[in-house]
Amino acid sequence: MQTLDQELHFQSRIDNEEKIEPRDWMPEAYRHTLVRQISQHAHSEVVGMLPEGNWITRAPSLKRKLALLAKVQDEAGHGLYLYAACETLGVERADLIDQLLSGKAKYSSIFNYPTLTWADMGAIGWLVDGAAIMNQVPLCRCSYGPYARAMVRVCKEESFHQRQGYEILLTLCRGTAVQKEMAQDALNRWWWPSLMMFGPNDSDSEHSEQSMKWKIKRISNDDLRQKFVDITVPQAEYLGLTVPDKDLKYNEETGHYEFGKINWDEFWQVVKGHGPCNRERMEARIKAHEDGAWVREAAMAYSEKQKSKNQKVA
Amino acid sequence: MKDWPLYEIFIRSKNGLSHKHVGSLHAADAEMAIENARDVYTRRMEGVSIWVVDSREITASNPAEQDALFDPAESKIYRHPTFYDVPEEVRHM
Numbered sequence: 001m002q003t004l005d006q007e008l009h010f011q012s013r014i015d016n017e018e019k020i021e022p023r024d025w026m027p028e029a030y031r032h033t034l035v036r037q038i039s040q041h042a043h044s045e046v047v048g049m050l051p052e053g054n055w056i057t058r059a060p061s062l063k064r065k066l067a068l069l070a071k072v073q074d075e076a077g078h079g080l081y082l083y084a085a086c087e088t089l090g091v092e093r094a095d096l097i098d099q100l101l102s103g104k105a106k107y108s109s110i111f112n113y114p115t116l117t118w119a120d121m122g123a124i125g126w127l128v129d130g131a132a133i134m135n136q137v138p139l140c141r142c143s144y145g146p147y148a149r150a151m152v153r154v155c156k157e158e159s160f161h162q163r164q165g166y167e168i169l170l171t172l173c174r175g176t177a178v179q180k181e182m183a184q185d186a187l188n189r190w191w192w193p194s195l196m197m198f199g200p201n202d203s204d205s206e207h208s209e210q211s212m213k214w215k216i217k218r219i220s221n222d223d224l225r226q227k228f229v230d231i232t233v234p235q236a237e238y239l240g241l242t243v244p245d246k247d248l249k250y251n252e253e254t255g256h257y258e259f260g261k262i263n264w265d266e267f268w269q270v271v272k273g274h275g276p277c278n279r280e281r282m283e284a285r286i287k288a289h290e291d292g293a294w295v296r297e298a299a300m301a302y303s304e305k306q307k308s309k310n311q312k313v314a
Numbered sequence: 315m316k317d318w319p320l321y322e323i324f325i326r327s328k329n330g331l332s333h334k335h336v337g338s339l340h341a342a343d344a345e346m347a348i349e350n351a352r353d354v355y356t357r358r359m360e361g362v363s364i365w366v367v368d369s370r371e372i373t374a375s376n377p378a379e380q381d382a383l384f385d386p387a388e389s390k391i392y393r394h395p396t397f398y399d400v401p402e403e404v405r406h407m
């Protein structure tokens with residue numbers, strides 16, 4: 001009975017737009033949902049460094065290399081803000097990492113696609129970071145304080161990511177015919193996976209309704225996706241590129257673009273581990289974690305040695 | 315120990331302002347926590363000074379006792395300037 005009262009009180013706090021802080025009472029399911037969502041988000045930031053890391057050494061100029069390095073470093077930071085926010089819910093970082101490396105935890109399936117040409121760096125910044133921004137801006141108002149604060153930091157950094165990507169494509173589109181073709185090819189490959197980043201249709205989204213009630217989620221998958229399409233199609237037109245969707249058309253009456261059917265079979269295949277790069281990504285993460293083990297241990301041993309030295313002196 | 319100890323990070327964004335909590339990170343010791351905080355939280359000149367505190371050293375009030383702790387202040391409106399009537403004609407107060 002007491003829990004029921006507590007739950008009603010909790011919901012009324014949420015309804016009043018109060019923020020929930022780590023040591024406040026919260027329903028177990030709220031805690032669980034947040035741990036799952038925030039850790040998945042953190043894993044996505046970390047795995048998301050791999051497709052772009054692939055091109056750092058081959059960036060076409062020093063300026064592009066600096067920008068890409070800075071962007072990838074930002075993504076590492078995003079992962080860290082998010083892991084830290086997740087840990088305020090009483091979980092340990094090491095356990096979260098284990099869940100990722102054992103394949104128990106998911107990360108955004110967009111990062112299981114390969115980066116075949118330099119134009120992919122443009123398409124990722126423009127479309128993938130663009131979709132991420134669309135998802136993350138409403139999360140700045142999420143009911144859980146530490147998650148909302150982490151999102152504010154992340155969003156401040158994201159806009160440079162998208163702009164540098166768009167600039168890469170703009171340069172290619174104003175270049176030779178071959179360069180423009182490369183940009184078009186990147187758009188062809190990244191368009192649909194980017195639309196899938198918003199998750200299943202509202203009618204098929206299992207966690208959506210409760211998350212909306214708890215104000216973890218503020219805008220539905222389909223609404224966010226529509227917003228993304230409406231904003232992005234004119235940007236593609238400005239580049240002189242064609243969005244790879246023959247059903248795409250502007251509806252004068254609604255003021256929105258209508259777009260074709262998303263291949264959800266492909267989406268679920270990638271989620272279940274059968275995307276083009278799932279194995280490669282996990283292998284890279286596991287190797288990085290294992291190769292770093294001695295560094296983590298040595299740093300701790302050094303710090304303990306310093307401590308005991310200082311104690312002797314004192 | 316599975317993880318390095320957790321440190322809470324406080325940053326003074328510019329002189330004249332207090333340090334403000336910005337988040338946390340793991341580090342082997344306090345010096346490393348400062349170096350990592352520099353890389354994680356001040357990549358865009360967000361700060362001029364960093365404090366790091368071992369999270370275990372923080373004692374926090376209990377939110378369940380919020381009422382007992384903060385209610386007494388609610389009835390002490392005489393601590394606020396608007397509790398006192400000063401005629402309009404009196405300036406600069």
Ligand SMILES: [Fe+2]
Binds near residue numbers: 154
């Ligand atoms: Fe990010």
Ligand SMILES: [Fe+2]
Binds near residue numbers: 075132158
């Ligand atoms: Fe980003």
